[in-house]
Amino acid sequence: MKQTNVIKVENLTKMFGDFTAVNAVSFEVKKGEIFGFLGANGAGKTTAMKMLIGISTPTSGDAQVAGFDVYKNPDDIKKNIGYMSQKFALYDDLTVKENITFFGGIYGLSRHQIKEKRCQLVEELGLQEVVNELVSSLPLGWKQKLAFSVALLHDPKIIFLDEPTGGVDPITRRQFWEMIYKTAHNGTTVFVTTHYMDEAEYCDRVSIMVDGKIEALDSPKKLKEHFNVASMNDVFLKLARG
Amino acid sequence: MKRFIGFIKKEFYHIFRDKRSLFILFGMPIAQIMLFGFAITNEINNVDIAILDKSKDVTTQEIINKISSSKYFSNKQLIENEAEIASVFKKGKVKAVLIFENDFSKKLIKENKATIQIITDATDPNTANTISNFTNSILHNYQQEINKDIKIAYQIIPQTQMAYNAELKSVFMFVPGVMTIILMLVSAMMTSISITKEKELGTMEILLVSPLKPFQVIIGKVVPYIFLSVINAIVIIVLSIFIFKMPVQGSLIMLGAESILFIINALSLGILISTFSETQQTAMLVSFMGLLLPVMLLSGFIFPISSLPNILQIISTIIPATWYIIILKGIMLKGVGLAILWKETLILLGMTVFFMALSIKKYKIRLE
């Protein structure tokens, strides 16, 4: 299969006043890969991601996501991506079923498609019992899994995950990564930010951001070889300390 | 204690860091008191009237001139027949129509009397009634003028003295009211929202499991707002003295002390609201919708309490603002002290204690 680039970024920059949050980053993400976007808190990960998903306009540079330009066609990008933010962002006061219906609806799925997707999703996540419960009554781990699945409802080409595993227990994290693998296996590109370095090991390729710049970009294996260390954590520490 | 001070500091940081809210908190009360102090009055003047003069003689012209030159009326409009009355009223501008009967002058000379009909748009009964009274008194004066050669027998002439407000300035009525509304709502809203916000975000639990006692947490949250409200109160008092020339006949210290008492009262009401509400929206709806109109209408701010139906008079006594307004007017306009205002002060104090006790009880229940 020919590898195509679904995200192309060149010299992308975002400034807030005098502060440069993202400083001329360039990278490419291939179709179907799990791309890890690593960095300490405040390194500019989330800002960079927000430019790619069309809710923040870049100060300069170019970026294409799913074949569309971030300046010219943000709405086309939005049709082709899914997004899960670090803040849990489903509606607490709606039930599981209602959340699925709502998000399916605003992505333009037909009633029939929504129903089909819902049944499939509820079964996969084992949510049969709570499908008519308010989302607020679910444990955090379930909420995160649900949010992830909802972001995939409309079969996006790329899914962006912003620190998806913050605050969940190790077992759920494990399950979550299984879901990510499965998604990637089905051909959806996964773009994930995290500051858990052990999670970086699960990615096909990772980029490490320090102070708004990408300092390293390669597969975890090659990075470890290059820096001659045993774990991604050590890679990161080396980079962060300059 | 050190911990407690640290906590209060944190609350101050929260407030001062949010520049926009700070601007709102200080800017708005000032803007409001300026606007209302200058603009609002329950006097009635500059009313548009229409005149239907069927007689068109010297006397009617004289009366019309008297009426148009009075400050109560402006923009007189002449109409030609009765059918026009309804249409000018329906347009909404004209509030009264005067109709002079046929041969007005002649009748006045021959029969010693002539008739004017005063038709008012009574959709606003207050304006209608007042216009009617004003017109009557203008007519009465005119009557005395034309009768000045005739000595009327047996007259009792009341010599009226308007106590505390000789010029009948309505600003004396409104400034204390506006001040009360602002302090009450700003204080109650601020506390109820800031406490429910912590609840909603889940940070309240963190505070409650800290070694701080629940009442310390609450007091810590409230202290900065007492501080802010006191500054607001000072600004408002200064503005009312220097810009609206409100007198302070009584003691300034007492005015300050009573204001602090009222602020604390409003804040504890805010705390109480927050104990009942789980979300900021609820707290806001209660303190905004629930307090605004009742405080405006039942506290004696705009409408005299003595005119309320009995049941509403009773309700007005459970509104803290009612008592604070009495205290404000007492100190500022009448110059009385605690010797007379002790009852009102005690009631405010009692309400404050009640609100606080209830809130503490509610919090304890929640914790168990």
Add this chain to the structure above:
Amino acid sequence: MKIIGYIIQKEFKQIFRNKVMLPLIFIMPLIQLIILSNAATFEVKNIKFSYIDQDKTSFSRALIDKFEASTYFNVITDFSSSKIANSAMLKGEVDVILEIPQYFERDLLKDKKTDLSVIINAIDGAAAGVENVYIIQIVQSFNKNAQTNLMQPSDLKNMPKSILSIPSFWYNKTLNYKTFMVPGILVLLVTMITLFLSGMNIVREKEIGTLEQMNVTPIKKHQFIIGKLFPFWVLGMLLLTVGLIIARVLFNVPMVGSPVLMYVYTSIYILVILGMGLFISNFTDTQQQAMFIAWFFVVIFILMSGLFTPIESMPQWAQHLTVFNPIKFYVEVMRMVMLKGSSFTDILPQFGKTFLYAIVMNGLAVWSYKKTS
């Protein structure tokens, strides 16, 4: 269109699910309508009247009886000296002190003229003015009686000329305040609820983070805004309907004009308020801020709407400012249509301004709502 439908459905579910908010949104305004409509009256009644009678003659007694007979005055006390009376006024126990001087009867019979001293607590200047009118009316009618009773034949030739005035109060013959206030208070409640809900709604989604989730979906600005505001528009209309029924059934307020006109106007008016709420929402980061701004404008709009105090009496500059006050227009239209039966052409000026306002407000709201930063 289908997408808007999903948003509307979601908003309605959220509103009707909230067991705390729902009664607050519906019951509280209606209770306020019922209770507060009784409160708003400038009628001055139950005036606390006191007197000092230093004459103690049948004549002075007769005058006091007149006051006692009046429905406006509650005669409370008979003070022995003006010192005691004044201190009672300081305490707020009395509103009016009438002092009948010594030799009141004797002077009247001898000089055909005598003075009477009246002190009125004038902190509420308007009420004091009204009280003064009542007192003068009572004294004048007492004068008339005295004149007819005591008149000598020699006085008869001096009949004064008199101008009689016949007042008539249109649209509200009994000067019923509730007829006046119910429509006005209904306007306030509809306005406050819709402004509150729309102002808090989007900023709340901002605070809890769901707005960002919405912004990464392909929905268009107008779909999102219409979907968000439509449910509140419906709520506002519903509130108006229930309020009108209460006005009719409980307060007997007539509906002289066309209800259809009323609804058409209201439907545009609510758009103004919703646009305003959205605009506030867009410019604030927290519900607290949005709340304060909404509060600030509502208080100004209410007090300068002509609902409680007349607009004509405001200084010119303030009257000009009221052009920006949507509540003013609504209060006017409501009273004109309900009580006077004004037609569409009569309310055309208000209608036009409200329409323009709606376009500007919603234009600003849509413009300032940004899906990107």
